[in-house]
Amino acid sequence: MKYAMVIDLQRCVGCGACIIACKNENNLTEGISWSYKITETVGTFPNVRFHYIPTLCNHCAYAPCVRGCPTRAMHKAEGGITMHDPNKCIGCRYCIANCPYGVISYNWEEPHQQWRQKKVLIKDCTTSGAEQASAYGTPRRPPYENPERGTTLPAERPMGVVEKCTFCDHRLMRGLLPYCVEACPADARIFGDLDDPKSEVSKLIGKYRPYRLKEHLGTEPKIYYIRSFNPGTYTQTKGGF
């Protein structure tokens, strides 16, 4: 089993549904995004266009974050998933230094702290975050917290440790797709097993010429990008001087 994701840039419209879905599914706190996108602007005005490159942990086969983690908190799990165990993390942030893609985040503050705060915005008028959480029956936690995330990781990662995308391993173990894949309205994210030649990811990688981010570093990322979005046309020409 070798999990991989193909991202079809022709299908991606940059809507950000994957980013929001990931935040909801994995109970991400403010300021942390496991899934995000790079907006690249090409050309000079007026001949200019931009396109999106959705990003997430590349689950590299030769992951520098795994190699460098002193306590094996960052480790390889089934299917080649790069997993992180917050209970072993010493907060050294060497994985952040080593990751060439900038997809690992450190919890600088207590996560979701707004739901623990007793301070009200307007006195005798609004309720505090703590009161709201209690009223929803989820004291000290966000009312929208997804408890299923807690099956393989703490539902909320504590302050002082790093966190990153896990390919929604808690969903994979139940035979479900990563939630960013599920949520994409354009089916731009395709997930599967590279070891299975009949899987959609294997077919797409064989059919199109894929590229991966910073391939020259030899990390062997497992996120493949195919095609590019371009609705434009131009008059056929041979160019000239």
Added chain:
Amino acid sequence: MAASKTFTRAWTLLLILGLALGLFAALTTIIAGLGVYNTRDVVFWGLPMAGYLFFGLTAAGLTLLSSLPTVFGAKHLYPVAKRAALLAFATLLAGLMCKGLDLGPISTLTNLIWIAFSPNLTSPIWWMAILYGFYFAFVVFKFLTMHQGKWHRAEGVFAAIGALLLSFFSYLSLSVVFGTVQARLGFFGFTLGLYFLVTALASGLAALLLSSVINDSLKAGKNEGEIRARGDLSLYLGIALGATLVVFLLRVIRAFAAETEQMAGFVHMMTSLSFNVELIAGILIPLAILAFAALRKNAAAQLAAAVLVLVGMFAGRFEQLLSGNVKPMGVQAEGAPQFIHYVPSIYEWGIILLVLSLVLTIYTLAERYLDLGAAPEEA
């Protein structure tokens, strides 16, 4: 001590104040986490990490100096060797505290047990933690053997050789930590190991020179042996600074020759205060002072050169760290400025104040009670 009571009281008060303020910053960090620092996911290592590098590498330089008489028979350094050993202990302790206070809140610090129970032998940080642990133990052992006058007995020689080897391997592991970060050429890969080596020597020499000059000025009787040793230390410092300048220029040339986006952080830092303090105050001016034989024997010139080198080297550690992480990488660059403007928070300065006050307190007490100018009888 010839120093007046007023001076002693003022100095004691200053140390207590520094320790108290620093302790407040440290406790806040341990309780509230690193959110009180101004480091974030782009600039993820800041001032406390620079403090770790500065004090850790200064300790390496001092360990070498304190081992020269015992291991290599450099008897002309006997008068300053015990002082160097004590300073190596104090600066190493300061460095390790900086690193510890850069990890996170108490909940994260308790995870340090996994260094022992879940080791990753491919991790440079793991080797660094283990080697620095043993290094610290040997530095303490070495000072104890010196204090007991067992410089050349079996345990004294064992401690000196052990501390020297461990300082070398610890320094090496620190170089590997940065050298193997393939994604950040701004750390200068293994070139940094060379820079660490020459600057560790320079800062160790400067720390020893500074302590010796101050001690001499406060004491009534002059130690001729120590004065002669200071002349030698000044010469060595001049040579170390010359080597530092060469490696410094190599870094600059490499940054411009490479012309990769990853070097942009270093090129950006060249306009920063820390870069210029490092180059001008830390290398050029003290080098100019120490180039003159007469000034190398002048206490005021020695003092000025040593202070400038220490300030410059600290700025250098800061500059070196930011060169590697001031430019957002990968998706972090989305919506972020081209370079992150990082100014350490008051808590980060508090950590530096704490460890600096601790070094000075240890040194002051040791100078008073432990006879740091002692040498073996055959000296």
